[in-house]
Amino acid sequence: MDDSRIIELFFERSEQAIAELSKKYGMTALRVAGNILGSREDAEECVNDAYLAVWNTVPPQSPDPLRAYVLKVVRNLAIKKYEAKTALKRNSFYDVALDEIAECFPAPGAVEERLEAKEVAGMINSFLGTLNSRDRVIFVRRYWHSDSPRTIAEMLGKRENYISVRLSRIRRELRKYLAKEGVSL
Amino acid sequence: MKKEEISEILNNIDTEYIEEAEDYTKNREYGKEKISAGATHHPAAAKPRFRFRWAFAAAALVLFIAAGSVFFAVRAEAKEYNEAMDFFKSNGLSTEGLNRAEIKAIYRDITTKSFTYGKTAEVITNSIPGYAVDTDSLSPEDLALIWEKNSGHESSDIYGCSYKIDYRYQTPEIQADITESIVSCVKSGKVLWETVFPNLSIQQCITVENGTIAFGSTNYDYSADIFPTVYIAQLDNKGAVKWEYKADHGFRFEDGVGVFPKEDGTTAVFTSGFSRQENAKHLCFLKLDRDGKEYDFTDILHGEYGFNNAAQLGDDYLVQIGEWWNTDTDANARLLKIDSNGNLLGEYSYTADNCRYYITDMIEFGERLYISAYAVPLKDGASGETYLNFDDLHRYLEETYDLAPGSPATHEVEITEFIKKHSTAVLLLCDPGSASPQLFYSVKGAAVGNGSLSVNESNELEWSIKSIEYITHHPLLSTTLGIRSDNCKSVKYCFNDSGDLLRIIDTGESVHLYR
Numbered sequence: 001m002d003d004s005r006i007i008e009l010f011f012e013r014s015e016q017a018i019a020e021l022s023k024k025y026g027m028t029a030l031r032v033a034g035n036i037l038g039s040r041e042d043a044e045e046c047v048n049d050a051y052l053a054v055w056n057t058v059p060p061q062s063p064d065p066l067r068a069y070v071l072k073v074v075r076n077l078a079i080k081k082y083e084a085k086t087a088l089k090r091n092s093f094y095d096v097a098l099d100e101i102a103e104c105f106p107a108p109g110a111v112e113e114r115l116e117a118k119e120v121a122g123m124i125n126s127f128l129g130t131l132n133s134r135d136r137v138i139f140v141r142r143y144w145h146s147d148s149p150r151t152i153a154e155m156l157g158k159r160e161n162y163i164s165v166r167l168s169r170i171r172r173e174l175r176k177y178l179a180k181e182g183v184s185l
Numbered sequence: 186m187k188k189e190e191i192s193e194i195l196n197n198i199d200t201e202y203i204e205e206a207e208d209y210t211k212n213r214e215y216g217k218e219k220i221s222a223g224a225t226h227h228p229a230a231a232k233p234r235f236r237f238r239w240a241f242a243a244a245a246l247v248l249f250i251a252a253g254s255v256f257f258a259v260r261a262e263a264k265e266y267n268e269a270m271d272f273f274k275s276n277g278l279s280t281e282g283l284n285r286a287e288i289k290a291i292y293r294d295i296t297t298k299s300f301t302y303g304k305t306a307e308v309i310t311n312s313i314p315g316y317a318v319d320t321d322s323l324s325p326e327d328l329a330l331i332w333e334k335n336s337g338h339e340s341s342d343i344y345g346c347s348y349k350i351d352y353r354y355q356t357p358e359i360q361a362d363i364t365e366s367i368v369s370c371v372k373s374g375k376v377l378w379e380t381v382f383p384n385l386s387i388q389q390c391i392t393v394e395n396g397t398i399a400f401g402s403t404n405y406d407y408s409a410d411i412f413p414t415v416y417i418a419q420l421d422n423k424g425a426v427k428w429e430y431k432a433d434h435g436f437r438f439e440d441g442v443g444v445f446p447k448e449d450g451t452t453a454v455f456t457s458g459f460s461r462q463e464n465a466k467h468l469c470f471l472k473l474d475r476d477g478k479e480y481d482f483t484d485i486l487h488g489e490y491g492f493n494n495a496a497q498l499g500d501d502y503l504v505q506i507g508e509w510w511n512t513d514t515d516a517n518a519r520l521l522k523i524d525s526n527g528n529l530l531g532e533y534s535y536t537a538d539n540c541r542y543y544i545t546d547m548i549e550f551g552e553r554l555y556i557s558a559y560a561v562p563l564k565d566g567a568s569g570e571t572y573l574n575f576d577d578l579h580r581y582l583e584e585t586y587d588l589a590p591g592s593p594a595t596h597e598v599e600i601t602e603f604i605k606k607h608s609t610a611v612l613l614l615c616d617p618g619s620a621s622p623q624l625f626y627s628v629k630g631a632a633v634g635n636g637s638l639s640v641n642e643s644n645e646l647e648w649s650i651k652s653i654e655y656i657t658h659h660p661l662l663s664t665t666l667g668i669r670s671d672n673c674k675s676v677k678y679c680f681n682d683s684g685d686l687l688r689i690i691d692t693g694e695s696v697h698l699y700r
Contacts, residue, residue: 028207038491041635067207068200079192098191099437099461105191121197128202133209140206144198148464156209
């Protein structure tokens with residue numbers, strides 16, 4: 001079903017909207033949540049909560065594109081849930097992805113830490129705009145979706161080593177870019 | 186920058202890039218190498234912020250910390266005094282003639298077992314009726330012995346006790362970031378001891394000869410690049426730590442899978458270590474001597490899966506190996522048999538009755554190994570898929586009951602029947618020789634969750650199942666693969682150590698079912 005029709009169903013307050021949303025983006029949403037939470041049961045609960053959040057926010061919102069909106073909600077909820085339970089269970093993909101990219105940002109307590117997240121996010125988006133689409137996809141899949149290099153390699157038909165090398169180069173470029181923008185490490 | 190902030194930054198990645206990443210991976214043909222597009226984001230937006238505000242904030246922070254220190258010091262003193270008073274009261278010690286500082290000093294002197302403070306001997310001997318000795322002649326060792334013999338603090342038999350583990354959190358409202366674990370040993374409603382583990386997450390305690398083995402993990406601190414690892418401690422009968430062990434095998438982080446104290450005082454441990462280079466988890470087996478020193482280590486195997494449970498089977502062990510993502514294979518019913526030296530002896534999975542099995546828990550009881558699982562029938566044909574998913578539910582309802590497509594919210598009776606028909610809770614029993622699991626008990630129309638096996642205070646095996654009662658399916662509360670229900674009954678099946686079913690207890694509790 002077309003996204004616009006799904007949105008219409010939400011506006012009509014038809015519960016079929018959830019079913020259609022689930023059918024179309026459910027598996028993707030489950031993977032995003034699962035990469036962060038590492039548990040199918042938790043991931044399913046998180047996706048449930050995300051559907052409820054979408055139901056409660058559409059209308060008045062009319063997200064376009066719908067998929068990114070749903071995935072953002074799922075990711076936010078998954079991270080909240082992950083942080084709440086992180087002391088007892090840890091997940092490889094999310095932790096390691098965050099750990100990897102942390103080297104691009106100022107160390108905790110550094111002067112530059114005063115920069116607000118939105119400011120740095122703006123820089124990251126600008127940086128992404130300078131990349132070619134393949135590198136951008138690799139970066140987003142790794143650090144937003146928390147996909148493992150192996151998974152990304154399979155998706156793109158490349159070798160895992162190729163993805164790891166690309167990620168390393170992209171991080172190096174990001175460090176340079178942020179430094180140029182006044183974020184010294 | 187803290188990981189939480191980095192996560193927040195990444196959260197703000199542009200929607201168009203998220204869409205692009207989805208499209209690109211869905212269609213490899215996509216994507217001429219376009220130099221895009223993110224031109225709407227101007228780095229100029231990131232201007233340095235006003236420094237004066239930070240200087241002011243720093244000054245305020247210093248004042249706040251100074252005021253806070255005084256506050257905490259006063260509170261800590263009051264807390265210690267109250268603890269000391271409780272201690273005096275519960276041990277029948279008299280506070281007569283003692284000031285506040287002396288009471289605290291005696292309390293510290295006894296609880297730290299130093300017995301060197303001048304007034305301690307007098308207070309202890311006065312508490313013992315008919316005891317008259319020259320307190321000046323008592324050495325700290327003598328005093329310790331008198332205290333042990335007369336205060337009821339001799340080594341007590343803690344067999345049959347249970348453990349209560351509480352946590353304190355840095356962010357209590359969401360129970361995030363454990364700052365300490367508080368373990369209490371309780372027997373017949375009486376707290377035998379309580380031990381605080383700062384910066385540790387204790388997850389389980391096991392009673393052993395003359396004490397307790399506590400295990401869990403160290404805390405993480407992303408900002409300091411500290412990752413968690415396995416923590417094990419042996420406590421004595423009063424809860425004092427005799428030795429501690431922290432795993433250090435060069436992994437990014439390492440989790441405990443199972444801890445097995447042995448009769449000779451050594452401890453066998455299974456851990457799961459994550460290797461960042463390989464993006465894989467390693468199943469490791471190690472042995473600790475009577476002092477908690479590691480003297481044997483085996484890296485058994487590694488791969489992109491998790492190791493969920495471990496249990497003892499005679500002299501060997503069974504470890505469950507799982508791939509959380511892979512529900513449409515037998516990956517979640519795989520068992521590894523490993524000998525007492527860490528050698529992999531074989532691999533098993535349980536398949537029967539044209540069903541797929543999902544193992545959720547394992548336990549050794551009465552010298553037998555029980556495995557709790559639920560079974561879902563496989564579809565006809567060789568697809569290997571099960572009747573788990575949401576689409577099947579619609580199709581089944583429409584075809585079987587000739588229902589019009591649409592919201593299934595009104596078809597509770599049919600949905601309940603469907604789900605009950607396609608889920609069976611099973612208790613498997615492992616053959617001690619071959620390790621091969623065999624069906625021991627099953628309950629149709631039911632499922633099991635994690636931690637469904639335990640031994641109760643009467644030393645009976647308790648198997649907790651979720652008996653499906655009435656499914657109120659609502660698309661708003663379902664997932665792509667799921668049914669959610671508050672209408673499962675929690676029912677416990679109790680078995681003795683010979684495997685005889687003793688009774689079935691309807692707990693009266695409602696529980697959730699996710700499928």
